[in-house]
Amino acid sequence: MNLFTQSVISGLMTGAVYTFLGIGLVLVYRTARILNLAHGETFAITGVAAALLAGAGLPLGAALGLAILISLAFATGLHRFVLRPRAEWPAGTLILITLGAAFVVRGVLILLAGTDPLSFPVMFEGPPVRFAGGAMPLQGIALVVLGFGVSAGVGIFLAATRAGKQLLAAAENPYAAELLGVNVERARITAYAIGGLLGALAGVLLIPLIAVDFQSGLAMTLRGFIAAAISGMSPVGVLFSGLGLGLFEAMVGAYLGALYQDPVMFCVLILVALWQSRNIRFGGSRRA
């Protein structure tokens, strides 16, 4: 087995996941002006729910569908019932509330599923595809194709549809948008819904290849955030930064060792935060 090819394959798969998560973070950050630290929980919730439901005997398709709906309800509910009623609060406080929400989800996941990793069967069965000394499971190919396909689709939605442009307008200047008849609140809930859906899709596709436990959410938020920050919170740029980040992390794992992945990623986070601190404001911008 060729180490380099194999790392590229695993980098592509995690890169697709980071892109999935990064897009949701970017959309919510731009429209609702909140850095949603509970975003990665959509991944964990979907995974745990799917594993429990499939384990309880539900057909896989139904379990996955239901799990995706639960993630969607979580993402939009967090906005509608927790964050929106406190829209006038300082941005820093709201970020802490999203962190609190992430820990609440953790607790609930431990209560429901315990602390052991869970998984569920893949959707795309079959022998892995072998090439250039590496092997890629069918599910992984689906993950990469869907990951980048759906992400590009979101880019097209934003740039070329009326609803997408309303979302961009609401993100840039909610006051101007509402004066033109745009329902800014609907644009925000749409952003959370897209985020919840993409986080769930990432979970459905990746978790059968690895596993999920109560800690997965924050790890995903972190990776998604690094990808989002590298792109300068651009919904299109995150496609490339997510891919690059996935490949980089896989190479670190392959050539330095898996133990180095977390420390190296935290260093990347610090460097990105220093580099982008002038562009990304966490409290300064208007949230009207």
Added chain:
Amino acid sequence: MTAVLQVEALDGGYGKLTVFRGVSLAVARDQTLGLLGANGAGKTTLLKTIAGALPSTKGRVLLDGRDVTRMPAYLRARAGIGLVPEGRHILATLSVRDNLALTRAIEGHRPDLPPFEHRVAEVYAMFPRLAERASQLGGSLSGGEQQMLAIARALLLKPRVLMLDEPTQGLAPIIVQSLAVTLAGLKGRFAMIVVEQNKAFLEQLADRILQVRSGTLVAADGRPATDN
């Protein structure tokens, strides 16, 4: 007088800070009302409150006799309250055309709308400069062009009442003059409220002028306004 817009004893401000008190005014469907007032008098706050972008704490706002006091801003825009805001608020990252197209949000909420292409052609005829720059980003327009775009957007809302907040701010005298001509051409097509510090500009345009003085409305000669 059948007023398109009627404001009754309205109070408003920011949180606990009341900026204007007991404001009453009425504008007929072909009338232009001018509002003068010093910096910080509360003119912008009043217009934003009428548009629904700020909540009022007392009083009512009626559009064609319908109480819209509790209606959010985007629904008031769709119902026909157009505001060209202070500072223009052009969407810098969207093209001129996309800035205009945002107003398609009114489709389905207004009777007898011609197709969007016809509506846009009409404002392009009024502001040919915007047609030339249709695919340019809003942020790349000059100040005068941005003011044209802000007015064009509000016109595409098919306003029942059009409010303009200091439209001449930051414009060269020659552009101010052409803006006066443009607005004079619109006079009578719908109700208008024009806020200005430029008194001469307002006298050219308005049918009557009121003053905003520390949050209350007074007649131009300083006596309490007995409007409506």
